[in-house]
Amino acid sequence: TYGDQTWTVENAEMVTYRDGTPIPQVTDDTEWTNLTTGAWCYYNNDETKPRLYNWYAVMGIYDSASFSDATLRKEFAPEGWHVPTDTEWTTLEEHLIANGYNYDESTTENKIAKAMASITGWNSSPEIGAIGNDQSSNNSSGFNAVPEGYCGYDGLFYNEGNNAIFWSSTQWNYSSFAWVRFLSPSNSNLGRNNDNKQSGFSVRFVRD
Numbered sequence: 001t002y003g004d005q006t007w008t009v010e011n012a013e014m015v016t017y018r019d020g021t022p023i024p025q026v027t028d029d030t031e032w033t034n035l036t037t038g039a040w041c042y043y044n045n046d047e048t049k050p051r052l053y054n055w056y057a058v059m060g061i062y063d064s065a066s067f068s069d070a071t072l073r074k075e076f077a078p079e080g081w082h083v084p085t086d087t088e089w090t091t092l093e094e095h096l097i098a099n100g101y102n103y104d105e106s107t108t109e110n111k112i113a114k115a116m117a118s119i120t121g122w123n124s125s126p127e128i129g130a131i132g133n134d135q136s137s138n139n140s141s142g143f144n145a146v147p148e149g150y151c152g153y154d155g156l157f158y159n160e161g162n163n164a165i166f167w168s169s170t171q172w173n174y175s176s177f178a179w180v181r182f183l184s185p186s187n188s189n190l191g192r193n194n195d196n197k198q199s200g201f202s203v204r205f206v207r208d
Contacts, residue, residue, distance in 0.1 A: 002141070003095040005088065005206055008081070009144050011050050012203035014057075015040070017074035023057050029155025033198065036067050038076075041200055043149050044157050052151050052200035055178045058083050058167045081205035086170035086179040086192075088206055093181075093190055101141050103129040103188055110189040116143040122185040123147075123161045132185030145183050151200030161185075165201040 001007075016022050017038075026032045026039040038057030043049040060074035061067050077083055084092075093110060096102075102111035117131040117138045125132030149160035165182040172178055172194040180201060182191045195201070 002092055003099075005092060005095070007084075007092065007143070007207075008205045009142055011146070011148070012053065012076075012205065013051055014053075014076060014078075014203075015051075017060055017062065017076060018079060019074060021062055021074055023053075023062075032151065032155035032200075033153065035198060037061050037063060038074075039200075041151050043151070043160060049160075050146070050148050050202070052148065053167070053203055054151075054200055055167055055197035058169060058203055076203075077205045080208055082208055083167065083169040083203060084206045086168040089166075089168055089179075089181050089192070096141055112141070112190050113183050113188050114138045115141040116145050116190060117164070117183055118144050118146045121147050121161060125186040127186055127188070129188035130186050131183060131188070147183070147185070148202055150202075153196040153198035165195070167201050167203050 024039050026041055027045045038061055040051045040053045040057060058076055060076050062074050066072040096112040096115060098107055100107060101115035103114045111129060113131050119135050119138045122132045122135055127133055145164040147161050147164050149158055149163055150165050151157055163184055165180050168179040170179045176197055177194040178197055180193055180195050
């Protein structure tokens, strides 16, 4: 629990939508690139790795009709939970900053990356306050973001050990992109960016 929010501290591992409708696993990069419906994959298609999801899965877009009609979409999160909006990610960020989770214990600016990152698995960095510097001091918040890497919109895999990227449910102002939050080992901040909805990223949930 962070302030008024309760978050999951493990990444989603859903293989069905809330009503039991399967979310397909897609292993072929060409097929992945052409998707406009929900799918998941393992990093490098290695079943020992956690699952990554495209934005269509996050939004419950399971067929062509639900792509164009939001009222037909499924729920991705379990009962009582939902995928965080961009605004809810900002609320978490502001709570951690205000409550001294910056690496230097300040309560201004965004220096919360170490507090959110797992204590192992990151590429090393010499930068003071960066995730990859003295990883044993990471994760004071318990959020435990693991650098799983991601599946690009091209269906290829990138940056294991170098990125933890999480979807929000909020579309960017360009219709094929949505907002994400990310961590990387040489940085001390939780980053915010927009990315292609066809990419495969990690997902966390917030309690309703």
